[in-house]
Amino acid sequence: MKENKLVELSMDFAIKIIKLCETIKGHYSLVNQLERSATGIGANIHEANYAHSKPDFIAKLQIALKECYETEYWLELFVKSEIISKDSAIELYNRCGTIRRILIASINTAKDNEK
Numbered sequence: 001m002k003e004n005k006l007v008e009l010s011m012d013f014a015i016k017i018i019k020l021c022e023t024i025k026g027h028y029s030l031v032n033q034l035e036r037s038a039t040g041i042g043a044n045i046h047e048a049n050y051a052h053s054k055p056d057f058i059a060k061l062q063i064a065l066k067e068c069y070e071t072e073y074w075l076e077l078f079v080k081s082e083i084i085s086k087d088s089a090i091e092l093y094n095r096c097g098t099i100r101r102i103l104i105a106s107i108n109t110a111k112d113n114e115k
Contacts, residue, residue, distance in 0.1 A: 006102050007049070010042030010064070013095045017071070020084065020092070027083055034074040040067040041099060054114050061107045068100040 017038035021031045041064050048060035075092055078084045 006045050006099065006106065007042065009095070009099050009102070010045050013092070013099060014039045014042050016092060016095070020088065024078075024083060030074070030078070030083070034071065034078065037067045037070040037074060038096075040064070041071065041096075045103075054110060058107060058110050058114070061103055061110065065100065065103045065107065068096055068103060072096055072100075 018035060021035050024031050044060050044064035044067060048057050048064070051057035051060055072093065075084075075089050075096070079086050079089045
């Protein structure tokens with residue numbers, strides 16, 4: 001159940017990032033980085049559901065977590081360089097944080113169940 005919620009949250013988050021990126025003029029390489037990391041979260045979560053083993057499942061979730069941290073970095077950079085406003089980034093920060101916390105809990109649970 002938690003993974004389904006995670007798939008849903010990450011898909012919704014990716015769509016919001018894509019829509020944000022459509023509004024940004026210029027900075028194409030930075031926009032590309034943000035889009036790639038944000039959509040990579042959901043792609044890895046989705047892929048984890050089809051893992052060959054428990055270690056593979058954990059590895060995919062850990063990659064998704066790394067993508068989450070990278071996305072937070074790009075959002076912070078965009079705000080600090082005034083490419084986007086802090087107000088427009090707050091909801092995205094919060095959503096990314098929610099996904100990050102669920103990923104951490106899921107990874108810890110999977111590791112505990114592996115023992």
